[in-house]
Amino acid sequence: MAQVTTTNGGFLGHVQDMLNTHPGKPTYDRALLLECIEACFDCAQACVSCADACIGERDPAKLTACIRLNNDCADICEATGKIQSRQTALDRNVVRAVIAACATICASCAEECERHASQFEHCRVCAEACRACERSCKKVLAA
Amino acid sequence: MAQVTTTNGGFLGHVQDMLNTHPGKPTYDRALLLECIEACFDCAQACVSCADACIGERDPAKLTACIRLNNDCADICEATGKIQSRQTALDRNVVRAVIAACATICASCAEECERHASQFEHCRVCAEACRACERSCKKVLAA
Amino acid sequence: MAQVTTTNGGFLGHVQDMLNTHPGKPTYDRALLLECIEACFDCAQACVSCADACIGERDPAKLTACIRLNNDCADICEATGKIQSRQTALDRNVVRAVIAACATICASCAEECERHASQFEHCRVCAEACRACERSCKKVLAA
Amino acid sequence: MAQVTTTNGGFLGHVQDMLNTHPGKPTYDRALLLECIEACFDCAQACVSCADACIGERDPAKLTACIRLNNDCADICEATGKIQSRQTALDRNVVRAVIAACATICASCAEECERHASQFEHCRVCAEACRACERSCKKVLAA
Numbered sequence: 101m102a103q104v105t106t107t108n109g110g111f112l113g114h115v116q117d118m119l120n121t122h123p124g125k126p127t128y129d130r131a132l133l134l135e136c137i138e139a140c141f142d143c144a145q146a147c148v149s150c151a152d153a154c155i156g157e158r159d160p161a162k163l164t165a166c167i168r169l170n171n172d173c174a175d176i177c178e179a180t181g182k183i184q185s186r187q188t189a190l191d192r193n194v195v196r197a198v199i200a201a202c203a204t205i206c207a208s209c210a211e212e213c214e215r216h217a218s219q220f221e222h223c224r225v226c227a228e229a230c231r232a233c234e235r236s237c238k239k240v241l242a243a
Numbered sequence: 244m245a246q247v248t249t250t251n252g253g254f255l256g257h258v259q260d261m262l263n264t265h266p267g268k269p270t271y272d273r274a275l276l277l278e279c280i281e282a283c284f285d286c287a288q289a290c291v292s293c294a295d296a297c298i299g300e301r302d303p304a305k306l307t308a309c310i311r312l313n314n315d316c317a318d319i320c321e322a323t324g325k326i327q328s329r330q331t332a333l334d335r336n337v338v339r340a341v342i343a344a345c346a347t348i349c350a351s352c353a354e355e356c357e358r359h360a361s362q363f364e365h366c367r368v369c370a371e372a373c374r375a376c377e378r379s380c381k382k383v384l385a386a
Numbered sequence: 387m388a389q390v391t392t393t394n395g396g397f398l399g400h401v402q403d404m405l406n407t408h409p410g411k412p413t414y415d416r417a418l419l420l421e422c423i424e425a426c427f428d429c430a431q432a433c434v435s436c437a438d439a440c441i442g443e444r445d446p447a448k449l450t451a452c453i454r455l456n457n458d459c460a461d462i463c464e465a466t467g468k469i470q471s472r473q474t475a476l477d478r479n480v481v482r483a484v485i486a487a488c489a490t491i492c493a494s495c496a497e498e499c500e501r502h503a504s505q506f507e508h509c510r511v512c513a514e515a516c517r518a519c520e521r522s523c524k525k526v527l528a529a
Numbered sequence: 530m531a532q533v534t535t536t537n538g539g540f541l542g543h544v545q546d547m548l549n550t551h552p553g554k555p556t557y558d559r560a561l562l563l564e565c566i567e568a569c570f571d572c573a574q575a576c577v578s579c580a581d582a583c584i585g586e587r588d589p590a591k592l593t594a595c596i597r598l599n600n601d602c603a604d605i606c607e608a609t610g611k612i613q614s615r616q617t618a619l620d621r622n623v624v625r626a627v628i629a630a631c632a633t634i635c636a637s638c639a640e641e642c643e644r645h646a647s648q649f650e651h652c653r654v655c656a657e658a659c660r661a662c663e664r665s666c667k668k669v670l671a672a
Binding site: 106109110111112114115117118119121122123124137138141142144145146148149150152153155156157174178181182185186187188189220221222224225226228229232 | 535538539540541543544546547548550551552553566567570571574575577578579581582584585586603607610611614615616617618649650651653654655657658661
Binding site for chain 4: 450480483
């Protein structure tokens with residue numbers, strides 16, 4: 101077995117190590133794929149956290165649209181992150197359909213979070229994670 | 244509070260009860276929505292189980308495409324089932340994008356499972372669950 | 387291949403068909419396992435729906451503990467339902483640890499939902515699903 | 530609103546930013562919590578990827594125990610990562626039960642992956658992610 105140089109670990113390091121030690125070859129450019137897997141898990145975590153932070157604010161009733169989109173966005177980003185983490189017997193059509201849906205939801209969630217960004221810093225951070233994921237998904241689709 | 248008549252429980256009964264006791268009104272026809280939520284969780288479970296059954300067969304190497312699609316399909320059906328379970332502050336565009344992606348993946352997974360249906364009964368059952376979910380998603384999109 | 391008689395489908399029918407067509411033998415009693423897989427997916431769906439219904443109520447700030455427990459309970463029930471759907475190369479210790487944690491969370495979520503059951507019917511239904519899942523997990527652990 | 534200094538983003542940066550901008554105070558030490566949230570998502574991703582890599586190897590039939598544990602470990606780590614990402618109305622008993630189960634599964638999955646670590650580099654990397662998550666969960670439980 102050819103020796104593979106691995107990173108020092110942590111989330112991003114391990115994603116990279118897993119890609120480099122996989123027996124299959126990624127269909128997409130490896131750097132793009134790495135970025136998009138990270139962006140999906142990043143956005144999923146931020147959305148779970150933002151929904152919870154919104155619920156913890158004094159008047160969550162004003163944030164229902166944000167909470168709802170956060171929850172939906174977390175679910176789709178989680179699925180997209182896992183699907184892109186698989187390289188074996190990839191069905192290009194399937195993966196692209198998921199990534200396209202993910203980009204759509206991330207854009208909507210970002211837009212909603214941006215409306216509250218000046219009032220709630222967690223919405224500002226979450227919008228940033230959503231935009232990064234949207235951009236990354238679109239780059240993968242354009243590749 | 245108006246009394247709501249509830250079912251005798253179980254998966255399908257509780258999905259129905261939750262829809263009927265929700266403070267919001269579903270955007271889609273309630274019967275269609277109920278059917279589609281059930282179909283998504285049904286397909287997610289069948290795909291998790293089929294991937295595992297394939298791995299337990301004597302020669303899983305012949306079933307890699309099936310295992311891969313099962314895993315992806317489970318992830319997207321789970322997300323779609325959860326997203327359709329929410330009625331508050333629904334973003335129609337977001338929900339439709341997810342359901343459309345779900346229909347695409349279910350069709351691909353069904354096709355792959357159907358190839359092995361005569362040899363592996365779990366693939367035949369899983370294909371059935373995937374086709375039911377595909378049909379249900381398409382009905383919701385057409386509504 | 388021995389012919390297996392299958393059900394008429396739907397969520398519960400397919401869970402049963404998948405169990406019956408799996409190449410492995412379930413470690414637990416098949417009827418118990420079927421009941422517990424259904425209870426886990428049922429409770430996951432009810433909790434996702436109840437969290438969303440709570441957010442849609444006039445004063446969600448009063449329901450933060452319920453929303454939080456619903457979200458946590460949905461996550462653990464989903465994981466437990468998927469883990470119990472797998473029969474290949476089962477690690478008894480692992481599966482039992484997950485089921486035990488699931489019973490704990492279901493009990494806490496049920497207790498919280500029961501506090502609001504007289505005011506919110508969705509909390510009453512959700513508590514019912516949580517209690518059913520708690521009981522079913524405990525039955526599997528005692529088997 | 531007090532200005533919060535935020536990071537340059539990326540997965541770990543955003544997890545930290547979300548913790549720092551949350552209206553609630555984390556029950557656990559913030560550095561420990563940050564480490565454990567990262568470790569859970571890291572381990573979930575590594576396990577999804579390792580299961581898929583195992584299926585892509587020439588003889589996946591020899592890796593069924595590894596694939597099974599990878600799948601279970603991914604599910605529980607995902608749930609644990611999301612649950613720890615929430616700070617509102619935390620039920621300490623619930624969170625601890627989940628983290629304890631997560632530590633158990635991570636240990637079992639690490640042990641299995643370590644058996645194949647000299648032959649499959651992806652198993653070596655995955656074992657590393659599992660051990661890191663096990664350690665981090667135990668540190669949170671001991672805090």
